[in-house]
Amino acid sequence: MGKRDRLSGNEAVAIAMRQIDPDVMPAFPITPSTEIPQYFSSFVANGQVGTEFIPVESEHSAMSAAIGAEAAGARTLTATSSCGMALMWEELYVAASNRLPIALALVNRALSGPININCDHSDSMGARDAGWIQIYAENNQEVYDNFIQAFPIAEHADVRLPIMVCQDGFITSHAVENIELLEDAEVKAFVGEYEPEHYLLNDKERMAVGPYSVTDYYMEAKKQHAQAMANAKQVVLDVAKRFAKISGREYGLFETYRLEDADYAIVIIGSAAGTAKDAVDDLREKGVKAGILKIRLFRPFPAEEIAQALAHVKAVAVMDRAESLSSQGGPLGAEVMAALYCARSQALAVNYIYGLGGRDVRVEHIEDVYAQLEKIAAAGEVQDAYRYLGLRE
Amino acid sequence: MAYNFKETMSKPERLAPGHRMCAGCGGTIAARNVLRGLHEGDRAVIGNATGCMEVSTFMYPYTAWEDSYIHNAFENAGATLSGVETAYRVLKKKGKISDNYKFITFGGDGGTYDIGFQSLSGAMERDHDMVYVCYDNGAYMNTGIQRSSATPMYANTTTTPVGSKSNGKPQNRKDLASIIAEHDVPYVAQTTFWKNFKDLHVKAEKAIYTEGAAFLNIMAPCPRGWQYPTADIMEICRLGVETNYWPLFQVEEGKWTLDYEPKKKLPIEDFLVKQGRFKHLFKKGNEYLIEEFQKEVDRRWENLCYRCSR
Numbered sequence: 232m233g234k235r236d237r238l239s240g241n242e243a244v245a246i247a248m249r250q251i252d253p254d255v256m257p258a259f260p261i262t263p264s265t266e267i268p269q270y271f272s273s274f275v276a277n278g279q280v281g282t283e284f285i286p287v288e289s290e291h292s293a294m295s296a297a298i299g300a301e302a303a304g305a306r307t308l309t310a311t312s313s314c315g316m317a318l319m320w321e322e323l324y325v326a327a328s329n330r331l332p333i334a335l336a337l338v339n340r341a342l343s344g345p346i347n348i349n350c351d352h353s354d355s356m357g358a359r360d361a362g363w364i365q366i367y368a369e370n371n372q373e374v375y376d377n378f379i380q381a382f383p384i385a386e387h388a389d390v391r392l393p394i395m396v397c398q399d400g401f402i403t404s405h406a407v408e409n410i411e412l413l414e415d416a417e418v419k420a421f422v423g424e425y426e427p428e429h430y431l432l433n434d435k436e437r438m439a440v441g442p443y444s445v446t447d448y449y450m451e452a453k454k455q456h457a458q459a460m461a462n463a464k465q466v467v468l469d470v471a472k473r474f475a476k477i478s479g480r481e482y483g484l485f486e487t488y489r490l491e492d493a494d495y496a497i498v499i500i501g502s503a504a505g506t507a508k509d510a511v512d513d514l515r516e517k518g519v520k521a522g523i524l525k526i527r528l529f530r531p532f533p534a535e536e537i538a539q540a541l542a543h544v545k546a547v548a549v550m551d552r553a554e555s556l557s558s559q560g561g562p563l564g565a566e567v568m569a570a571l572y573c574a575r576s577q578a579l580a581v582n583y584i585y586g587l588g589g590r591d592v593r594v595e596h597i598e599d600v601y602a603q604l605e606k607i608a609a610a611g612e613v614q615d616a617y618r619y620l621g622l623r624e
Numbered sequence: 625m626a627y628n629f630k631e632t633m634s635k636p637e638r639l640a641p642g643h644r645m646c647a648g649c650g651g652t653i654a655a656r657n658v659l660r661g662l663h664e665g666d667r668a669v670i671g672n673a674t675g676c677m678e679v680s681t682f683m684y685p686y687t688a689w690e691d692s693y694i695h696n697a698f699e700n701a702g703a704t705l706s707g708v709e710t711a712y713r714v715l716k717k718k719g720k721i722s723d724n725y726k727f728i729t730f731g732g733d734g735g736t737y738d739i740g741f742q743s744l745s746g747a748m749e750r751d752h753d754m755v756y757v758c759y760d761n762g763a764y765m766n767t768g769i770q771r772s773s774a775t776p777m778y779a780n781t782t783t784t785p786v787g788s789k790s791n792g793k794p795q796n797r798k799d800l801a802s803i804i805a806e807h808d809v810p811y812v813a814q815t816t817f818w819k820n821f822k823d824l825h826v827k828a829e830k831a832i833y834t835e836g837a838a839f840l841n842i843m844a845p846c847p848r849g850w851q852y853p854t855a856d857i858m859e860i861c862r863l864g865v866e867t868n869y870w871p872l873f874q875v876e877e878g879k880w881t882l883d884y885e886p887k888k889k890l891p892i893e894d895f896l897v898k899q900g901r902f903k904h905l906f907k908k909g910n911e912y913l914i915e916e917f918q919k920e921v922d923r924r925w926e927n928l929c930y931r932c933s934r
Contacts, residue, residue: 254714257707281718283710288746292703295743298696299707303669305714307707325696431669431692432712434723441695442684 233411233478240368240403243375243410244310244336244396245270249280250418251382254305254425257285257296261315262348263400264338268310290315294322294333301331302440304430306382308333312400313340313354320358326393327362328456329440332385333393335363336378339501339552340400341588349589350400352500355529356553356562362456364394364463365530369486369504371408374398376480377527379413382422383470389462399502401589417477460531467528484533486525487540489515493522495604496541498567499550500526503585503592510597521601532566538574545608546579547571548600550620552586560584560617579613585620596621632660632825636690638668643688644680648854650817650844651677651759655730657821658757658840661828662726667691669708671729673701673740676766677759699739702747702756705729709752726832727754733774734764737800748807748837755831755838758800761846769849773798776869777920778913779901781849786904791913796920801841805875810836812875816843817861823872823883830874843870851900863895868925873932882932892918
C-alpha cells in the first residue's frame with residue numbers, strides 16, 4: 232500500500248532513484264535539475280543507498296562516465312537540463328548506439344540563447360533523433376511513476392536502450408504536490424536486479440565496446456537500433472500493466488481526456504495538459520465537444536495509435552513547446568500531421584508554438600485555441616497552420 | 625617490484641598482432657610495453673580516446689585487445705574510464721565480481737593535451753584508481769598531422785605549414801606532465817623508448833599498481849608526422865633524451881625525481897636534424913631559430929632540475 236506525501240517533482244524523482252538504489256550516478260548540476268543530484272548525494276552521505284556518486288566536472292563527462300559505468304555492468308542513471316543535455320549531445324548518440332540502458336531524469340528547460348532557465352521542450356525535442364526512449368509527465372505523480380518504470384523498459388531484452396524521463400522545469404520540478412509513493416520493497420521487487428548479458432567486468436568473458444564501424448556494418452547497426460526502438464512500444468505497455476498492479480495507476484502510450492466524442496482536440500505534452508483539462512471542462516459545460524490527447528511516449532512515436540484516437544475529430548491543434556525553426560512549425564506538429572496524413576485522416580490540423588522559455592499558458596489561452604478550431608472546422612479549411620500562442624504584441 | 629628484463633619481455637602480448645597501425649608506430653610500442661606492467665593473473669579494462677590507435681585496433685568485428693576494452697569518443701577517455709572504475713568498486717563491494725581489475729586508458733596528445741584535457745583533469749582530480757597514458761606524438765596524426773598543444777615550436781604541420789611568412793608552429797609546447805603533477809595525484813611520470821625499456825616498464829608497473837590516479841606521458845614518435853625513416857625510432861628517442869628535449873622524470877606523492885641526466889648534453893640540432901618537420905630550421909639564415917629552440921629546452925631543463933632539487 233502506498234503512502235502519501237507532499238513533494239516537488241525533483242524530490243519525487245530523487246526518491247524514486249533512492250528506491251531503485253542504482254549502482255552509479257555521475258552528475259553535474261544545472262538549473263532546474265540540480266536538486267536531484269543534491270538530494271541523491273544526501274542519500275549517499277547517509278548510507279541510504281549503495282550507489283557510488285561521481286561528481287563529474289561537466290555534463291559531457293556525466294554522460295561519458297555513465298556510458299563507462301553502464302558498459303562495465305552497473306545500473307546507472309543521471310539527471311540534467313537544457314544546455315547540460317546539449318553538452319551531452321554527442322554522448323547521447325554513443326549511449327544509444329552502444330545499447331546501454333541508462334536512465335536520464337531530464338528536467339525540461341529552454342536551450343540558450345538567449346539564456347533562459349525556464350521550461351520549454353527544446354532540449355529533449357532537439358535530442359529526439361538520438362535514439363533514446365522519451366517519456367513525458369504532466370505532474371509530480373507521473374514523473375515519479377515514470378521513473379520507477381524506466382529501468383524495466385530500458386533494460387528489457389527486446390529493447391536495451393537508454394531512456395529519458397522528462398518533466399517540466401520549475402512547473403513540476405519545483406512545485407510541491409500531493410503524491411502517492413510506493414513502498415521501498417515494492418519498488419525494489421518491481422525494478423529487480425540488473426543482470427546484463429554482456430559487460431566489461433564479466434569474469435567469464437571479455438568484451439570490447441565502441442568499435443570503429445566501417446560502411447559494411449554501420450547501416451545494419453542502425454537498423455537493429457531502429458528495431459529495438461519499435462519494440463519499446465509494446466514493452467512500455469507491458470511494464471505499465473505490471474505497474475498498475477502494484478500502484479493502481481494506469482498508463483498507456485498517451486492519455487485521452489474527454490476525447491472519445493470530441494469534435495475538437497488538442498495534442499499536448501507535459502504540464503500544460505493539466506491547464507488544458509480545466510479548459511476542456513469549462514468548454515464541455517458550454518456544450519463544446521472539446522478533448523485532449525496528452526503524449527506520454529514520444530520516442531518511439533505511436534503514430535498509428537494517435538491517428539486512430541483522433542480519427543473522428545473535425546479539427547485538431549498540435550501544441551509544441553519547442554520551435555524547430557523550420558518555418559513550418561514544431562516537432563510534435565510535424566509528427567502528428569504526418570501520422571494523420573498516413574492514416575488518410577480528414578481532420579483539419581493546425582500547429583501552435585506556445586510556452587517557450589517558461590511563457591505562462593493559462594486556461595483562456597487554451598480556450599482560445601478551441602475557439603480557433605471551431606472556426607477552422609466551420610470554414611472547412613486551415614488558413615495559416617503554424618501559429619504562436621500567448622505572444623506579446 | 626624488482627625489475628627482470630627477460631621476464632617482462634616474455635610476458636604474453638595484450639595488444640595482439642593483426643591490428644592496422646603503421647609499421648614503426650610509436651603509439652603501438654607504447655601500448656604494448658605499458659601493458660607489460662600488468663601482473664599476470666590481473667585483468668584490465670583498457671580505455672581509448674578516438675585516434676589512430678582506436679580506429680586501427682578495434683575495427684568491427686575484430687579487436688586486437690586481449691583485455692576488455694572501451695572506446696567512447698575523442699575527448700572523454702578520462703571520464704569514460706572513471707565510470708568503469710567506479711562501476712568496478714560498486715560491483716566488487718556488492719560481491720558481483722571476484723577478479724582483480726586494473727584500469728588503463730590510452731590517448732594521443734590530441735585527445736589528452738587538447739580536446740580531452742578537461743575530462744582528464746576531472747578524472748585525475750577525483751583520484752580514480754586508473755592510469756591515463758598519453759602516447760605523445762606531438763600532433764593530430766590521425767586526421768593528418770595538424771598541430772596540437774603538444775607540437776614543439778617551429779614544427780611543420782598541416783595547420784602550421786612552413787611558408788614565406790611562417791617558420792612552422794609559433795608557440796611552444798604545453799608541459800602536460802607538470803600540469804597533471806600539479807593536480808597532486810599520487811603518480812606522474814614522463815618516459816619514452818629508452819635503452820632496454822626498463823624506464824618505461826618500471827614506470828608503467830608503478831603507475832598501474834599505485835593506488836589512485838596516475839598519469840604517464842610517453843614520447844611516441846610518428847614516422848609519418850615527424851618525417852624520419854621508420855627504423856630510426858630508437859635513435860630519435862635517444863636524441864630526445866640526450867638533448868634534454870624529453871627528460872625522464874617521476875613525481876611520486878608530490879616528490880619530483882630526475883631519472884636521467886646526460887653526462888654531456890647534446891645540442892638540440894642533433895634531435896631536430898633527423899626530422900623532416902624541422903628541415904626549414906637548417907636553411908641558411910635560420911640559425912637563430914635553432915638558438916631560440918635551444919634556449920627554450922635549457923630553460924625548461926633548469927625548471928625541472930629546480931623541481932627535482934638538483
